[in-house]
Amino acid sequence: MISSRILLAGLFCLCPFSLAQKIEPDPKNTLIIISTSDIHGNLDKFPKLATLVKKYRSKFPHVLLMDSGDYFMGNPFVDDWEKPGLPITILMNKLGYDAATIGNHDMDYGQTALRDHIKGMPGTKFVVTNLSPSPPLENCFLPYASIPIKGTPISVGVIGLVDMQTTDILKMDGITWKLPNETDYKGVMDRFRLHHNTINVILSHMGYDHDLKMMKYSPNIDVILGGHTHVMLPKGHLRTGTLLSHTGHRLSYAGVTKIIFSTDKKPAVLSKSTEAVSLDPLPDDPEVKEIVRQFTSNPFFNQQVAIAKEEITHVTIGRYFCKAIQKAANADIAIYNRGGVRAKTHLSKGPVTIKDVYEMEPFRETVVTCKMTKADIEQLILTKFMAPMEKEGGMLEVYCAGFSYQIMDGINPSITSTLRDGVIYTVAMGDYLCNNFNFPQQGEGCAVGKSVRQALISYLMQLKELVNPPPTQLPIIRKTTFSL
CATH class of the missing domain: 3.90.780.10 (5'-Nucleotidase, C-terminal domain)
Structure with missing residues (x-):
């Protein structure tokens, strides 16, 4: 519930990586992560997001699509659909999200609606690490996910962290969760080490300030894809070996994170960079535009x-x-x-x-x-x-x-x-x-x-x-x- 901010901050590089590194990417050794957050039901931008996703999938063999929560609440065509939230479920499923976490507003329709959304996206791994679900949401969340990159020895580990402080208490019946503290943040790397993935990603609906704390206490996480506070970082932050991306809200921008890796005997990340890409100049994907039109014609x-x-x-x-x-x-x-x-x-x-x-x-x-x-x-x-x-x-x-x-x-x-x-x-x-x-x-x-x-x-x-x-x-x- 916090107004948008644009942070044009300097980059503090306390690690071997640099956003300015000029390494010519080999598509076969490049992972592209397209990220969204705080969509808040903005259907109108999905045709442009679809164009962006198709563009990268046509050029790179390894593309993941991820979201950091709050896809619901903010558009009557979504909120007041006969089955609240269904238009977002259909569109996110159409674009093929690989992983997502939840946000505080994704519980606003009730737990059953959130469960139906998750069940309606069987190809998406929903990762929530600091929350214990109620019976209606059992078997909906993974505490940790590992996504293999086909044709390579590389795998991507994913953790999801959420801040539910402002969620209506009546919608949280049976759910327990914990706001991470310094000790919890320090334990994040232990969880990543346990699973031995090459690239480690956190989907964070904790907010910008909490993400900075996480970078401080959990160095060398590869990427944090953040949301909740509607901050926009045009080129991200790279500190303590961790790349942080925030892309505002309502799909004005999408994040494009590029990770170049080696596939030698010991696979490793060579470089990483991110940028917030404006969706406004992109043409609409005709097929997705027609789906949106059907949802917005009332x-x-x-x-x-x-x-x-x-x-x-x-x-x-x-x-x-x-x-x-x-x-x-x-x-x-x-x-x-x-x-x-x-x-x-x-x-x-x-x-x-x-x-x-x-x-x-x-x-x-x-x-x-x-x-x-x-x-x-x-x-x-x-x-x-x-x-x-x-x-x-x-x-x-x-x-x-x-x-x-x-x-x-x-x-x-x-x-x-x-x-x-x-x-x-x-x-x-x-x-x-x-x-x-x-x-x-x-x-x-x-x-x-x-x-x-x-x-x-x-x-x-x-x-x-x-x-x-x-x-x-x-x-x-x-x-x-x-x-x-």
Whole structure:
């Protein structure tokens, strides 16, 4: 749930390899790994991805296609298909993925839907190493996979690591998992050594910062294909002998990693490089384009509900969510989690359709209410602000309607609000926030019989024209200390 970043970082080469090495590749001694991550249901780019895959398969005999998770959630043509997720299953199967791990959003349809996706791709090895599955997902994951490269003594070992911290707790029933620590990262190489593969790859849905830690504590992994935080590394990082690739999200780019190896008595990796390849300039594969057209032809999603008179910011959209559910629940106030508003960074100027609404709210949340005091509400907001999760603490995480608040950030953050002492408020919220945020009434929401989508569509149709309100007071005040 973290916004896109483009990191144009320098390359720190603490190993014999160099991204700048000029070794003329012999196709027979070259492995190409095409990688994707955080697809989030973006069907439109699959025809271009198919073109890229076919291009490399026609030139190189050894090509693997891999994904690092979050293929679901973010496109109504996928999320609201009669069988949620099926369009992605069909397209990934069509392209012939060799290996994949899961992401935190791949559980959003429920465990049965994820199991059906995995069973629908029998040629793909799904590798998840730091998770113990529930009964519905038994026999779906491998803790480790080995992929032989035909006609060579080379084999590729694959581990999958996932971060499930933000997955809805109700979707994780029976599943246990562990966020790797320094000791776990150091043990990764032991697992690779046990299987004696020439090339070792980690499919990581841990995020950029965790991948850097893994490189530090587990040197000489050949490749980490990362995801989760939507970072884009144009040429990757090469540090401690490990090549790290991140390619953003929604198939704007795909990773192309090239590994040149020797097949002597002791097979070895000679060089490795990676790049994020833009899919936009590529032509569409006609066959895959026709499959996509069949999935995206529902006219229901083109119905207009409002018009944006200007580019609408994420903060404004968050306020619309809050005002919509406040009205739907006839509540005193409303709160909504920032991560539940899935607009990219803004809503473009022009017609706003049902498809736009479903993209902004792909989770099909329901509206619930809780009875809360001022202290309860402020505790919820401040606790989330101080959350220890990477990239979550110290951020505006809760949008609101019916009141305002400010956080004074510092060593000991504090909060003030326009809420009144001695009042019991009826607070509208989405069911995800109710079940997953830490506050006294957690999990005790009273359903009002309406979905967030229904509330939002009704509210936007009432507004008709959308504009950004004038700027309000800053919700977060940073404490500044001066020293002489």
